Amino acid sequence: MDIGRVGVWTRTDGMALGEAIELAQQIEALGYGALWIPDAFGRDPFVHAACLFEHTQRLVIATGVVNIHLREPQATACAWRALHDQSGGRFLLGLGVSHQTVIEGMFGRAYPRPVPSMRAYLDAMEKAMWWGPAIDADPPIVLAALGPRMLVFAAERTRGAHPYFAPPSNTRRSREIMGPDAWLCPEQKVLLEEDPERARARARQAMAGPLTMPNYRRNLMRAGFAEHELDDGGNDRVVDAIVAWGGPEALVAAVDAHLEAGATHVCIQPLDPDDATRPSLKTLEALAPRLGVGAE
Structure with a gap:
């Protein structure tokens, strides 16, 4: 599977299905290697991926990420292999353990230790029954x-790994921990807005939810930020580390920073300056030639 150096991470739940399909086609036409879609109380990511595969030719569809606490491993294993088969090998399964505040607070379930629970989940997926077409090798998981x-x-x-809500310094540390061979696919928010006040206000809107999550806060503190810098929407230093804003060259520089730090593939999340419900196609169009994605 070739996912290229740069893909797109975005929510399409605020868009009509036809608009989401058109967006995927535009992302493919611009030359981005993959479209990453979340599992976040909107469209089912497996159902949505199947739909998008029917309307694209080369684009990899990746889940960023499926919540293992809300899906039985048998069901996930079958969906994973079925989508790999239906797409001709264009499905990348991203899995995650979600957040303690979500699993305990919203669903009233115990939140088990992350690594042991993920290990048990992958063990169960490996043992899952599959009566579908023969597959030469299991498709990739991050x-x-x-x-x-x-x-x-x-x-x-x-x-490999798909870090979310993390600066380029996290990518460098992650590469050192993981070694040279694993895929490392960080998400990077980008905002085509050159006015500092407007840019940071929109960035804080996008960062509000993640900054309430203890695991994201801990990771930013590992990256050198003090806890007080993360409060009240994050100070300017935090905002500028998480959301690349400015003209096209500033956004490209943020992507390059991840690649130079050891990223295999960077998933850009193109924030619209005026509409929080949908991505900015204008940003993707502006960045594609500068990132060289169509030339890969």
């Missing part, structure tokens, strides 16, 4: 990983 133990496990057990 894991949502920020802390060192999950990063090591991702490198040992799967194709």
Whole structure:
């Protein structure tokens, strides 16, 4: 599977299905290697991926990421292999352990230790029954990983890691932990807005949810930020580390920073300056030639 150096991470739940299909086709036409879609109380990512495969030719569809606590491993294993078969090998399964505040607070379930629970889940997927067409080898999996133990496990057990909400310094540390061979696919928010006040206001809107999550906060503190810098929407230093804003060259520089730090593939999340419900196609169009994605 070739996912290229740069893909797109975005939510399409605020868009009509036809608009989401058109967006995937536009992303493919621009030359981006993959479209990463979340599992976040909207469209089912497996159903949505199957639909998008029917309307694209080369684009890899990746889940960023499927919540293992809400899906039985048998069901996930069958969906994973079925989508690999239906797409001609264009499906990349991203799995994650979600957040303690979500699993306990929203669903009233105990939140088990992350690495042991992921290990047990992958063990169960390996043992899952599959009566579908023969597959030469299991398709790739990546894991949502920020802390060192999950990063090591991702490198040992799967194709690699998909860190979310982390600066380029995290990518460098992750590569050192994982070694040279594992895939490392960080997400990077980008905002085509050159006015500092407007840019940071929109960035804080996008960062509000993640900054309430203890695991993201811990990871930013590992990256050198003080806890007080993360409060009240994050100070400017935190905002500028998480959301690349400015003109096209500033956004390209953020992507390059991840690649130079050891990323295999960077998933850019193109924030629209005026609409939080959909991605910015204008940003993707502006960045594609500068990133050289169509030339890969």
